[in-house]
Amino acid sequence: MRRLLIFLLVLCGSAAAQPAAVVGDWSGTVEGTGLTTVFHITETDGVLSTTLDVPAQGAMGVSTGETTFDGTTLTITVPAVNAVYRGTLEGDVITGELVQGQPTTLNLRRVSDGETAGADVAEENVRGEAAVATAPLALDEPKAPFPYQAEEVRVQSVEGVTIAGTLTIPHGAGPFPGVVLVSGSGAQARDSDVAGNKLFYVLSDYLARRGIAVLRYDDRGTAASTGDYGAATTADLALDAQAVAEYLATRSEVESVGIVGHSEGGAIGPIVAVASEAVDFLVLLAGPAIPGREVIQYQLSKDIVGAGLAPEATGAYERGIASMLDALASGDAETAADRAAAAYAAEVDGVDMSALQALGVTSERVGALASGLSDPWMRYYLGYDPALALREVSVPVLALFAARDQQVRVRGNVEAAVDALAGAPEGTEVVVLPNLNHLFQPTQTGAVTEYSTIRQSYAPAVMDRVADWILDLQP
Structure with missing residues (x-):
């Protein structure tokens, strides 16, 4: 489904804070897909915006959600596929992950002037x-x-x-x-x-x-x-x-x-x-x-349920995801992401979730997931x-x-x-x-x-x- 496939990426956005270090072209390959992706990050009046190329798919200059940089961490939201890219800048390399239910490695390197960003070139x-x-x-x-x-x-x-x-x-x-x-x-x-x-x-x-x-x-x-x-x-x-x-x-x-x-x-x-x-x-x-609600619940739970973890942690995670989806499907759209993250946190409160945290399922990532899942498509789909x-x-x-x-x-x-x-x-x-x-x-x-x-x-x-x-x- 649309929000659960990492090869359909489209990214862009806006935010302020020390943007100059990440302005430029960045190229990397999404692990497990072999797809070269190129981010073009620009800055206007302290506000960052990003467009994406996926040359192998003929997608060039596609724009999307929100981009922020705090001096160390670059974050790009991906509303169209309910995902978030987050990476740490070190010189001309950004080491990061695409979080879409489960994290997927996507490391980027700065593309130098005169270098072709991405090996594949679309033609007619x-x-x-x-x-x-x-x-x-x-x-x-x-x-x-x-x-x-x-x-x-x-x-x-x-x-x-x-x-x-x-x-x-x-x-x-x-x-x-x-x-x-x-x-x-x-x-x-x-x-x-x-x-x-x-x-x-x-x-x-x-x-x-x-x-x-x-x-x-x-x-x-x-x-x-x-x-x-x-x-x-x-x-x-x-x-x-x-x-x-x-x-x-x-x-x-x-x-x-x-x-x-x-x-x-x-x-x-x-x-x-x-x-x-x-x-x-x-x-x-x-x-x-x-129903779409059942599809998304399954997609977000199947890997955790099959990981052989303690029943208490697995059960709390499933209840947390269910509560998160309930919050996303109802109420005010502007506050949906915050309410969804809070609903998940309430279900797992007091439960030892260290095993899930070791798999990368942290409160920060759940919050990012909730933000990515709060767009109009998902809210409609959860009720369809x-x-x-x-x-x-x-x-x-x-x-x-x-x-x-x-x-x-x-x-x-x-x-x-x-x-x-x-x-x-x-x-x-x-x-x-x-x-x-x-x-x-x-x-x-x-x-x-x-x-x-x-x-x-x-x-x-x-x-x-x-x-x-x-x-x-x-x-």
Whole structure:
């Protein structure tokens, strides 16, 4: 999910206090992902601001939350992914961690004048789609010849939001079934580049080769799309997906329109299908079917619960996280983070938490986590139940889950999806696929840290299943 994936970073902000020492360009690699990240820190009238480049994902000059520096410690909040970067400056090196539930090492070095910040350079390929010159290719990176045409499109969503995307139309006589690809959480460009694997680029290429038109797009406020991603909720993003689906339905080359949604996109798809008559079918890839509150509780607790610690400490931590989420989901938004941190502290007060502190779960980090989780998206998501829209869906649904998914786990979600889709039309299927992770890659463990080590996007059998199901629906 969006707030729990470290490779979807976007950073920026403001604060005062001895800024000059950290002003400049800083480059490092997020441990476990292999992604080079570059922070560009500037100062205006004593106020710091930061933009981020992730060249391998085509994300350049992206702005975000708050930056502070007290003379020793640099702190950058990351509201868009509910994380905080905190590092200690020593000369031209910042030794630090990205805290997002669990800490992840991200050490930075100052980039000298004239040096290229980051090894990967984005460029345009002959089809006008984003390419990365030096990033390692996934084994399934699409290769010429391309039996389809690619067209740049612009779609007006709500006021102030224009969605940019790429429509791939198969060669030959149409019309064709068409799909809109809706990405998982986190501000993503149209290729949905996750840990070096361009999920939607690979999927759109495959589906187009099978005779299915595909429209993939940049999330609002990302790459060529306009708008403010950081202020958007799932409901807002559903309006963008609806506008794109309704646009695709106007194309003469397309005979039917479906949504293929991955992760949060799998929650957005049903919302759009209920709201718009343009949607004829849904494919949900690891789409959550249980309330968002349960998903986040699981994400923040699973590693601690499985660490073999004393039951008293584990229980206090779980109660603390539950109370923290309760505080975040209710009351005044301005005070949500402080109330959440206080709620956690009250639950663990008097309990020996030294074992958790040894794992890095300190009161400071919990406070930083609470701050990162207090944005509009999270507050909305904590109160959202995807099953409500699933029950109202009146089009066929293919819901695929991955057996080793550690983000949208099978247990609970599959049962909820089966129950919610009991009244869905003929052709609806709920399927669990073995030996795959959240990205539907072949996996040993399913761990997030394994994503970047697997040089493959969607497993071919997954793409086969999706294409076969879509084509079988057509008259």
